[in-house]
Amino acid sequence: MANAERDKPLAEIANDLRRLVIATLCHTQAGHPGGSLSAAEILTALFFSVMRIDPQRPEWEERDRFILSKGHAAPVYYAALTRRGFFPEELLQTYDELDSLLQAHPDMRCPGVDMSSGSLGQGLSVGLGMALGARLNGFDSRVFVLLGDGELQEGQVWEAAMAAPKFDAANLVAIVDDNRVQLMGDTANVMPVEPLAAKWRAFNWQVLEVDGHDVNALVGACAAARETSRPTVILAHTVKGKGVSFMENTHTWHCAPVSEDLKKKALAELCTREAR
Amino acid sequence: MVEMMAMRDAYGQALADLGAQDERVVAVDADLASSGKMDLFAAAYPERFFQMGIAEQNMTGVAAGLAAMGFIPFTNSFACFATLRTADQIRVSIAQPKLPVVIGGAYSGLLGGKTGKTHQAIEDIAVMRAFPNMTVVAPGDGVEVRKAVFAVADYGGPVYLRLTRDPSPVVFDESYDFKIGRAVLVREGSDVTVITTGIMVGRAVEAADALAAEGVSVHLLHAATVKPLDVAAVVAAAERTGLVVTAEEHNIIGGLGGAVAEMLGEQLPTPMKRVGVADVYSESAPDVDLLQKYGLTAGHIAQAACSLLERRAAHPQS
Secondary structure (H helix, E strand, O other), X not given: OHHHHHHOOHHHHXXXXXXXXXXXXXXXXXXXXXXXXXXXHHHHHHHHHHOOOOOOOOOOOOOOEEEEOOHHXXXXXXXXXXXXXXXXXXXXXXXXXXXXXXXXXXXOOOOOOOOOOOOOOOHHHHHHHHHHHHHHHOOOOOEEEEEEOHHHHOHHHHHHHHHHHHOOOOOEEEEEEEXXXXXXXXXXXXXXXXXXHHHHHHXXXXXXXXXXXXXXXXXXXXXXXXXXXXXXEEEEEOOOOOOOHHHOOOHHHOOOOOOHHHHHHHHHHHHHHHHO | OOOEEEHXXXXXXHHHHHHHHOOOEEEEEOOOHHHHOXXXXXXXXXXXXXXXXXXXXXXXXXXXXXXXXXXEEEEEEEHHHHHHHOHHHHHHHHHOOOOOOEEEEEOOEOOOOOOOOOOOEOOHHHHHHOOOOOEEEOOOOHHXXXXXXXXXXXXXXXXXXXXXXXXEEOOOXXXXXOOOOOOEEEEOOOOEEEEEOOXXXXXXXXXXXXXXXXXXXXXXXXXXXXXXXXXXXXXXHHHHHOOEEEEEEEEOOOOHHHHHHHHHHHHOOOOEEEEEEOOOOOOOOOHHHHHHHOOOOHHHHHHHHHHHHHHHHHOOOO
């Protein structure tokens, strides 16, 4: 299953992850659709092309690491992990339920989850620690940290951003899911984070900007991240709720349950999208 | 003459020695390594020392990441910043995933070298104790610090290690067998139990000596590990004398006194006095003046013991 999945075009995998997200969130009647859908191509690029991982050995020491610092996008993370073969798809039905490995926000008890997360702003520091640890161990592991654009309002992100270049943490790659919408509305209104590229450049990072819904562009950026001695940030320009028309570009679907009717409508749109 | 040793000096030497025997040990600092004496480790093992600057939240997260990669990180800042500015980082990135980070809190209590209330830590035990998965260790002298450093490194889970700055009396000798979670009997007595954590043990010994001269026999138990509390030892000590004084350089709310009262309240309700800072913020002043004004001297411990004895004499149990 996992291997057949890997032979699919990456864009199809991303769309498949979206369908799993919608189904999971309808089943649990809770959770965060908008920021999960915006990250589907990013997770696809990492888990189906870029990262050196082995679902048969989730604890393999020399693997690459991934931290979902924007932990509320757990549904798309779990979708990627199951499609990549870390656990059976049936487990998705237990999302958010008592004793489940699939907690609302990621927990390390789940196979494939390298770091628990959920309180925004903490992942980049942990990622830096992992990057330094990998180097100290003599591993060429890379560490990928996915941040939200709203999350960049947390001060700790910039403490970590200041520190990573000091240590020449070239094996650290931050990816910003820049969907421009957060819980209360447009990021630009809630608390502007722009100019993002200039901010990261000023902190001495290599800055790459890509269309965050172009999987091949994301894969290319992750490859380009190897070509420098500095840490790299990939600003992935995305659309909140991408792929489901009524969820796109709105904060109302940041955190909201998906009804049975809207699930059908969303899945129909996602199928049409694939057929195109 | 009582031998004196600064806990921070013992800590610095122990950490460097630990680094020599265990390559997994790494040190992460927030610009206070020379104060907390982590600089000895830094000089000996520069490749395993990470200077994070004045950014405690990031320091704490980096430590979590290093722990996730198989290392045993010790963080370093003043106790107040190490535990309070970083409380959410400790909660989510260390305590919840049970990562073996040793959170080093230097200059705990009131004695930070005339720095005042912003740099004093009187809430740290209470906050750290409230985190599930967290172990809280407050050694009482330089000998115990050294033993604790080696013990916490082997512990395999999150630990808050509460340290102090200035020279204090040496209470324990090298043969002392330190174990996390075990309280030790310092003096055997029969009239009143005194339970200490951290630096108060030296002052409690002084109080016990003074009371002995007046014919009062103190049963002195030292609980370096506030969490998990040595329930059996505390219950036995309470049972033995029927009166309990707790002593800590911390707020009387939430620390050792709170832990002992919570547990005895359920298991063996016992008249108590809590010696500590009386839920007020302190100030900057010479050490001796602070200890006197905020009720943390040997005299205050003795006074608390006497008041319990007087109360029992006035209202003997039927």
